[in-house]
Amino acid sequence: MLTKIEHGPLMDRVYRHQRHFYDATRKYYLLGRDPMIAGLTPPANGSILEIGCGTGRNLVMAGEAYPTTKLFGVDISNEMLSTARKKVMAAGLGERTQLAYADAAKFDPSSLFGLAQFDRIFISYAVSMIPQWENVMREAVNHLAVGGQLHIVDFGDLKDLPGAARAALYKWLEWYHVTPRNDLFEIAETIAVGAGAHAEAQRLYRGFAWISIIRRTA
Template sequence: MFTKIEHGPLMDRVYRHQRHFYDATRKYYLLGRDPMIAGLNPPERGSILEIGCGTGRNLILTGDTYPKTLLYGIDISNEMLATAHKKIDAAGLGKRVHLAYADAAAFDPQALFTRRHFDRIFISYAVSMIPQWQTVVHEAVSHLAPNGSLHIVDFGDLADLPLIARKALYTWLDWYHVTPRNELFDVAEVVAAKNNATVHKQRLYRGFSWITTIRRKST
């Protein structure tokens, strides 16, 4: 398990200044976020949790897309959470969105939000920054309600991109402590098999982005 001491301060250092212009720059290459949110399809009054909620950008879009849902977000960066609170309040969603500082590899939603399960959980471009990302995937699925689903979008294997572009992108991502998880689809299959769940996999933009959905069965 990664700890707040090891990972939280690192994320605060990375995003202390970036958080102010993060959304304006990331929209050009964090591809697949909006299609992932469009595919959540939660129950009308369902609950949605974002793990690694960052600036709150995705929660705001999710709130606008599904206006009757309850929204929750956790992050290990206090810097990002400060920005998220401001943006969510400015969007008029302060009463619907509940945020908390938490370690995604081991968190207690009952203690944080007084609820045990969520109808939908999503992780947007965070597993590539979390050292114990496989633990996070297992943890997230354990907090799904029956028929609930976990949706993950992140960098793919970039396999169909030109070699020079692929090498340049890997170098650039490394500067920001980002590591594409080429095993994501395989790990999703393992997690699903252990949790009576199914998996749907989608490759976008020549392998630049991957979306995987793990859906728990009703029983």
């Protein structure tokens, strides 16, 4: 019997039907995902974990871009994981991919995957949907290997967009339980300092998308 995590039932309701056409529609406004994946550059034979792996679209792209890596993904929606498993298998990546149902704010990758740390961890348009997003970021940094990196792409503050467009987008995002984290860069910097790491900030498309990177050096 499948267990349920507190935020999981909501995500299952949101994506029970959307998962079937999610990728076809999101490509028009989930901007910055591909540049983020291109910037992962993991070491040869390294490991990549996606938190909030959704339909598996990004993991498949990462697997194709970095063919010697091992891929891991966690999500709080069983509906999305069902689609992700099918997508991973269809891409021929099943043998080097492991997916698991987990709450990213408090998960144990050793018990899920037999691996405690990862060379690269990325979160794509998920921190804006996770209530405990700051805890998720801290937890992710704790699971970085030495020299590892956490990459996050999500909605930015939209401040360079016209006022009417910005207001309309915020209202539309609210319908889908999405809240842009306008203090993402500040929180990333605080977490990096606490972990003895280094934070970088990238602003794309007039502030529509942000990429935050935390690099662990020791």
